[in-house]
Amino acid sequence: MAQKKPLPLQGIRVLDVSQVMAGPFACMMLADLGADVIKVEPPGGDQTRGAMGFKMKGPDSMGFLNLNRNKRSLTLNLKSEEDRAFFYDLAKTADVIVENYRPGVVQRLRIDYESIKAINPKIIYVSISGFGQSGPWASRPGFDLMAQAMSGVMSVTGYKGGKPVKAGVPVADIGCALFAVYGLLSAYIGAQKTGEGQHIDASLFDAAMAFSIWDMSDYWGTGVPPGPTGTSNKMSAPYQAVKARDGYFVMGATNQKLWGKLCELLQRPDLISHPDYDTVSQRLKHREALIEALEQEFAARDADDWVEVLLAAGIPAGPILTYPEAFEGEHGTHRRMCMEIDHPIEGKVKNIGFPVKMLGTPQQVRRPPPLLGEHNQEIRTEIEAGHQSEGTP
Template sequence: MSDTSSSRPLPLAGVRVLDVSQVMAGPYACMLLADLGADVIKIEPPQGGDQTRGAMGFKLKGTDSMGFLNMNRNKRSIALDLKSDSGREVLYKLVAQADILVENYRPGVMKRLRTDYETLSAINPRLVYVSISGFGQTGPWAGRPGFDLMAQAMSGIMSVTGHPDGPPAKAGVPVADIGCALFATYGMLSAYIGAKATGRGQYVDASLFDSALAFSIWDISEYWGTGREPEQLGTANRMSAPYQAMKAADGHFVMGATNQKLWQTLCATLERPDLLEDARFATVSLRLANRHALIESLERSFAQQGCEHWIDRLLAVGIPAGPILSYPEAFESEHGRHRRMRIEIDHPVEGKVPNIGFAVKMGGTPQQVRRAPPLLGQHTAEVLAELGIDASAQRELAAAGAFGS
């Protein structure tokens, strides 16, 4: 079911990953590995599976949500009750052959289930064990339930999101979740490379809170450097002005004249020599200090024509500018289609299903769609057979409650 081809094996071919996670950060990280060839076995609770299967408030033909279908391609699913002794025994057999395990239960749960790092690393010293949580495995907030919203609020992200006179606002996309997925992937692959060299895996502690804080480079640098607490800026930027959304005759567009040369070019393009002569706008620092007056003055010129006119004019003279698109417009744009950011995959229930395309293009070993997002427990028998557990033994495990009641 590959959507592209390469004569070279995918870089993570032969790497086995156990995805014992739900919802977003863990599943997304594991999908990134699967896209590059890893054999990702998704271990799900028998009753309902990954919570995201039933999320989003609307149904497709089957029971799995579109969100689940966009975070779980290229995986196999096994339904396993880790609360049962027989279910844990199956997990132990899987761990013996695995390279990486990813889990995102609340801190302490895996230890109570006897599936914590200490237990599993005794079975397989090479294992890289990744725990994803809201606030990390240590510290006074470690036991709190953690979701993207809480991480954005408690990390400071919400304090700088939105407009100064508006209510609290979060980033429109789950930056803490996705950021944590990316940082966890960086950590687990680094640990895996180390394990290949030393024969010893390690424990990787990734949190939404830490990941969200890691994005604060400009904001916290301003505070540490000046003592001024960062504020909400709307679409503006704390490093340069003008660099934000601008109001034109028919709506808003974005542009940025971020250095002195671009500022001079902008003034010439707008035929506004008065702006160059205005002492308030002479340098980047002064333009930042007088941003409100600057934008008000610029928008008087931009109000004379529509967005498309100004975007074309600014791009023609080398000033970055662009439209503000909706998601459908972005995915269906000429550029979005060229970059293949919407792909379609075959699904046994849904037929053709749209998926977000690969965010990074690999020239020598392009990512491939090898498997549809799995149905709950779809590969249980297949995976157990690979462990040497025959049909008779599988029936015994089922009777013992390994796959739920």
């Protein structure tokens, strides 16, 4: 059997001094790729350990178990001089630190970037917060909901005239995690050349705003603030959920070629030549009437039938699936987006699969999500051994 190649981040040590979603998710992605991620938790543990409303066999929630695989857990009271001194010793061995305290807290704890840089100049120090390390909102508590609301994301989510609606998934949290990983890996590569680390300021607010490309392009082009458009798109029409005989499905005829194919399939040549629909801009301008005309045709068949027919004609289409249907369906199963890992208390635990497939050095589940303080003695022994070796000629 061929020997497995080392994972790409093997040998990199990350201190995960974060809780809940953005920081832990970012650090889990690094751990999946081989980094030694030490989850530094307060004595009571990451608050996500007790989150969610259903009981597991052990004390940790399913949410925690889906955010912390491949990590080791170390409990420290960073308000204690003794534990802070140990954290400094640990930080000397680290390449990356990720924290998500509210701005100002790490300074009071004396574990801020400047303090750590003084003992480890190459450290890549990532601060994750709701609104960033500077600005008039910096000191505000920040959660995904607030970031979605205050970044503009909620203003374009849902349907015109409806109640405010947030995105169904935590786009600000997960987006911030992804941007944080992009920043810290870039900084780590740079540090290999310069010998100098840096402080990375990642926020949920900035991350949410970064997703606004189409909306802000529309605003900067027209001067009209964008609003909610349901499932439709600002760039083309028809491109949205449409109603069939038994329910909705999604489809998109986003250019002239696809539009022509759709009209031919529906046997509606009159739509091709109609002045309200003959160009992309005209179809966007008259979208509501266009969709009404199309749904009159789609009412003749069930949604699954239309998806099959449209795909056969080369027109993008798809069903609207529930999460169980997506994860347990043939494609989600093939892509291994649901996997099982072994846990010492829970037994087999379901985890969301790796979102990117590294084909040469595939991600691995090397460790289950850690129990609180599970690796206290192991990590302390490693650091003490390191001190001893430093003092040996």
